[in-house]
Amino acid sequence: MDNWTTMHVDQVDVTSETVTALIQEQFPQWSGRAVRPLPSTGTVHSIFRIGDDLSARFPLRPADAAEVLAVLEREARASAELAQVSPFPVPEPVALGRPGAGYPMPWSVQTWLPGTIAIDADPGCSDVFAEDLAAFIAAMRGAETRGRVFDGDNRGGVLSHHDDWMAQCFEESEELLDVPRLRRLWSRFRLLPRTAADVMSHGDLIPGNVLVAGDRLSGVLDTGGFGPADPALDLVGAWHLLQPGPRDVLRRTLACDDLEWERGKAWAFEQAMGLVWYYVETNPTMSGMGRRTLDRILESTD
Structure with missing residues (x-):
């Protein structure tokens, strides 16, 4: 049995034995490969390596199988689209698996990227990393939206639409934060008003989704959310990933005006507020990341 941390009360746990059985049933061409659980600070999937060049992702939260399949198919299309424009390596979709071996939902297989996640190799003091991150954001912004607009799911639209969620965050954080x-x-x-049109966006540039080699960006993970959103959304990375000096490098490189910069700070604030209390016991690394981001935002407003 694998020792997984339970992060959600309704979490579906997955073991190496389950993954091995699913591969033998559905992808026998990989049945001789080693299956290894990947320790992760992620909150949406359990991740397993399959051999040296593949990884399998299993949704943690139970949902209707048909709905999960639709999400995985959409994420695969988004990941493939981002791979066409990214100047840095990103995972590419390989296959979709079916429910089986006691696991009740579809699951996905993608290419494996080497590197160290930014939680473990903090690049926050590196100007060249900030330049790399800006190059990645600029490449996404330059991709065609093809007439698509923000779909209303999660962050990336209207800030005030998150008032109810923020009210819950404030209530849950009374004993944790100021x-x-x-x-x-x-x-x-x-x-803060919204004035700019949607651009293509990663949507979740947190340390667990960014790979580092030395002090350079070496890859970006969790690319299934690539889609149109507020141009300020990917600026959350400035607050999740960077210290003040490199943060200024990112801003100058992307030529952010005051409004866009403040909206990016607002999206980072909205995300960090939820991370602190929701994961305070179940994922201390994620909760601590939220606290650090809030501290950086507060320091910048003093």
Whole structure:
């Protein structure tokens, strides 16, 4: 049995034995490969390596199989599209698996990327990493939206649409954070107007989704959310990943005006507020990342 941390009360746990059985049933061409669980700070999937060049991702939260399949198919299309424009390596879709061997949902297989995630190799003081991150964001912004607009799911649309979620975050954080100060900050952030059209965006540039080699960006993970959104959304990476000096390098490289920069800070704030309390016991690394991001935002507003 693999020792997985339970992060959600309704989590579907997956073992190496289950993955091995699924591969033998559905992808016998890989049945001789070693199956290894991958320790991860991720909160959406259990991840297993299959041999040296593939990884399998298993959704953690139970859902209707047909709905999960539709999501995985959409994510595969998005990942393949991003791979065509990214100047850095990204995982590419390989196959979709079916429910079986006691696992109730579809699952996905993609290429494996070597590298160290930014949680473990903090690149926050590196100007060249900031330049790399800016190059990645610029490449996505330059991709064609083909008439698509933000689909309304999660972050990337209207800040004030997250008021109910933020109210819950403030309530849950009363014993954890300086909530009165954070409420005042959100009351300003939520009013920041949206003036720019959607651009293509990664949507979740947190340290667990960024690979580092030395002090350079070596790859980007979790690319299934690639799609149109607020141009400021990917600026969350400035606050999740960078110290003040490199953060300024990113801003200058992308030529962000004051409004876009503040909206990026607002999206990072919205995300970090949820991470702190939701994962305070089940994923301390993710909760701590949220705290660090909030500290950086507060320091920048002093």
